[in-house]
Amino acid sequence: MVTEHLEEVQITQFVWPARSPDMNPIEYVWDDVGKCLRRHVPISGQDGSGQLRNILVQEWDNLPQNVIQNLIQSMPRCLQVVIIARGGNTSY
Structure with missing residues (x-):
């Protein structure tokens, strides 16, 4: 149903591998x-969240x-490793 609607309104979807590695460096x-x-x-x-925020900012x-x-x-x-693995599992 969603796919049909996207096709109707001419929204192109990316082909995304099911086991795509997260390549965003912010995760590291x-x-x-x-x-x-x-x-x-x-x-x-009571002040746990305030303490956590302060420590997080400090770190x-x-x-x-x-x-x-x-x-x-x-x-x-x-990225080269991901290309070689054709989007599959990598050591990263």
Whole structure:
């Protein structure tokens, strides 16, 4: 039904592989920030969300720029691996 409607209104859809890897480098950044957050004592109580926000901002600000730069520089290599795997599973 949705596909038919999209065809009727002439909206072109991308062919997207079912097992498409997430190639967004921000996922790796969030993973690093998450690892930093886990080093802190458990956050609880009424002000838990405020504490979490403050710690998250602090860890984000402390993230070394070379981590982000390395991710950016790795994208061409990463995309080449995905192309070779024809959109299938990769080591990334």
